[in-house]
Amino acid sequence: MLDLWVGVFVVIGLAALVFLALRVGNLAGADLSDAYTVRAQFDNIGGLKVRAPVKSAGVVVGRVAEINFDTRSYRAEVVMAVATRYPFPRDTIASILTSGLLGEQYIGLDPGGDEEMLKSGDVVQITQSAVVLEKLIGQFLFDRAASAPAQEGTGN
Amino acid sequence: MSGPVAVARRLGRIVSDGVWRFGFAARFLVMLLAHSGQSLMRLHLTVREIYFSGVLSLLIIVVSGLFVGMVLGLQGYETLQRFGSGDALGVLVALSLVRELGPVVAGLLFASRAGSAVTAEIGLMKATEQLDAMDMMAVNPIARVVAPRFWGGVISMPLLAAIFSAMGVLGGWLIGVVFIGVDEGAFWSQMQAAVDFREDVVNGVIKSVVFGVAVSLIAVFEGYDCTPTAEGVSRAITRTIVSSALAILALDFVLTSFMFRGVS
Numbered sequence: 001m002l003d004l005w006v007g008v009f010v011v012i013g014l015a016a017l018v019f020l021a022l023r024v025g026n027l028a029g030a031d032l033s034d035a036y037t038v039r040a041q042f043d044n045i046g047g048l049k050v051r052a053p054v055k056s057a058g059v060v061v062g063r064v065a066e067i068n069f070d071t072r073s074y075r076a077e078v079v080m081a082v083a084t085r086y087p088f089p090r091d092t093i094a095s096i097l098t099s100g101l102l103g104e105q106y107i108g109l110d111p112g113g114d115e116e117m118l119k120s121g122d123v124v125q126i127t128q129s130a131v132v133l134e135k136l137i138g139q140f141l142f143d144r145a146a147s148a149p150a151q152e153g154t155g156n
Numbered sequence: 157m158s159g160p161v162a163v164a165r166r167l168g169r170i171v172s173d174g175v176w177r178f179g180f181a182a183r184f185l186v187m188l189l190a191h192s193g194q195s196l197m198r199l200h201l202t203v204r205e206i207y208f209s210g211v212l213s214l215l216i217i218v219v220s221g222l223f224v225g226m227v228l229g230l231q232g233y234e235t236l237q238r239f240g241s242g243d244a245l246g247v248l249v250a251l252s253l254v255r256e257l258g259p260v261v262a263g264l265l266f267a268s269r270a271g272s273a274v275t276a277e278i279g280l281m282k283a284t285e286q287l288d289a290m291d292m293m294a295v296n297p298i299a300r301v302v303a304p305r306f307w308g309g310v311i312s313m314p315l316l317a318a319i320f321s322a323m324g325v326l327g328g329w330l331i332g333v334v335f336i337g338v339d340e341g342a343f344w345s346q347m348q349a350a351v352d353f354r355e356d357v358v359n360g361v362i363k364s365v366v367f368g369v370a371v372s373l374i375a376v377f378e379g380y381d382c383t384p385t386a387e388g389v390s391r392a393i394t395r396t397i398v399s400s401a402l403a404i405l406a407l408d409f410v411l412t413s414f415m416f417r418g419v420s
Contacts, residue, residue: 002207003200009211013315016322017361023344024250024325025353051352 035081036120037065040094040107045076046130048096048105054080056109061086064107080107082118089114095128105130181377188306188376191299196307201300205308209270213316216269217262221320224257225249225327232328233336245338246347249328254351254360255416258321260408263367265320266313267400271375274305275396278379279389287380302380306372313368314361321360359415366411370403 045067054062062082070077082088091112098105118124195201232248278301281287287297325347332338351357375396382392 003203005211006203006206009206009214009312010315012214013210013318016315016318017357019322020254020318020325020357020360021353024254024322024347025351025357051355 034084035062036084036118037079037081038088038118038120038122038124039077039079040124040127041070041073041075041077042094042096042127042129043075044129044132045078045096046098046105046132048078048107048130052104053106054082054109055106056086056088056111061109078107082109087117090116090118090122091126092118092124093126093128094124096130098131177381180381181373184377184380185373187298188303188373191296192303192307194296194299195303201304202307202311205304206312209266209274209305209308210312210316213266213269213312214319216265217316217320218323220261220265221258221323222327222330224261224320225253225324225329226331228252228257228324229328229331229336233332233338242336242338243342244346245328245332246343247350249332250325250347250351251356253321253324253328254356256408256412258324259317259360259363259367260404262317262320262364263313263371263404264401266309266316266368267371267375267404268397270309270312271371271396271400272393274309274372274375275379275382275393276389278302278305278376279382279384279392282380282382283384283386283389285384302376306376309372309375310365310368313371314364317364317367318361359411362415363408363411366407367404370407371400374400374403 048064048067050064050067052064053060054064062080064078065081066079068077068079069075078094080094088109089112091114093110093112095108095110096105097108228249229245233242233245236242236244236248278287281297281301287301290297290300329343333340333343378392378396378399382388
């Protein structure tokens with residue numbers, strides 16, 4: 001009788017763990033056990049972090065594996081692990097995007113039209129940096145300041 | 157006897173007693189581990205203890221988990237909807253339960269429900285000289301009494317914490333989706349996108365294993381070390397609950413600062 005209850009208890013506990021792993025967590029998500037790595041250099045990666053998703057057309061196809069600073073070009077070098085079942089052309093564009101206005105940052109891949117596919121260790125040549133909100137606001141204010149006196153001069 | 161000298165002497169006594177007890181607890185743990193193989197060979201002893209500390213704690217864990225999840229659902233939605241992100245309720249409920257509340261609250265409940273019972277049992281055995289009697293019969297009380305209770309607690313605790321977290325998520329779902337009307341798809345999919353198996357779920361399980369070891373060790377040690385009188389046993393039970401709670405909260409801070417420091 002005692003053994004039965006302990007058995008039931010252990011089964012319920014393990015079931016709770018499986019529930020946490022599959023229903024709450026994303027263990028069943030993108031499988032990256034079989035992946036190839038590509039590099040890309042960005043002028044500014046903004047708030048991109050290691051393990052951030054790599055998406056194409058909104059589908060998670062990989063994860064950011066490493067972020068380094070290249071001291072020769074003074075740019076950020078991002079290493080991405082992309083699942084092998086998603087091959088991308090060599091002229092794919094990598095850009096750093098934000099999900100929502102204040103969401104996390106991820107890398108978006110826009111496939112090009114090249115016949116040849118990216119191989120492990122290849123470098124993505126065309127990249128687009130993160131949009132830094134402060135710079136954008138600064139630019140906006142600068143434009144306003146530049147155009148405001150001219151408007152006042154002609155308006156009145 | 158002048159004042160300052162007496163104070164210094166008292167302080168010295170408190171510190172040296174504390175250090176001595178700490179050292180004794182460490183030696184006790186080594187003895188316990190050394191005799192564990194012997195007691196795990198007779199598995200039914202440990203299974204019995206899993207029944208007493210795990211199965212009998214199931215009801216309080218399930219009910220508290222459900223209520224904690226429901227409160228998180230209400231409070232979380234109240235705050236999130238101010239920012240127009242009520243859909244993120246699932247993320248809030250799941251992350252706070254899996255990372256923190258599951259292991260910590262289950263640990264505190266486990267200490268007061270099961271830890272105190274273990275201390276009382278071992279303390280009473282000592283007070284009624286059952287442990288000495290075992291020694292006389294060449295039965296090692298650490299292998300026969302202490303080790304099974306320790307391992308029973310260590311095995312039960314992670315399972316109870318997982319059940320607590322799972323019930324909490326269901327409670328949050330009940331309030332958020334069924335009563336308030338958060339979109340069911342958004343609730344689960346945002347949760348699954350935000351909760352990482354290795355970073356969040358596995359780290360929560362590691363925490364609960366550490367808490368299980370700490371609470372079980374404190375419970376068996378306080379019972380084994382108590383003054384063998386009625387008053388001594390009751391004091392030992394109080395000490396078990398107080399030091400378990402402090403140990404859980406302190407260990408939780410240390411573990412959290414190691415696990416989630418980089419947030420990378």
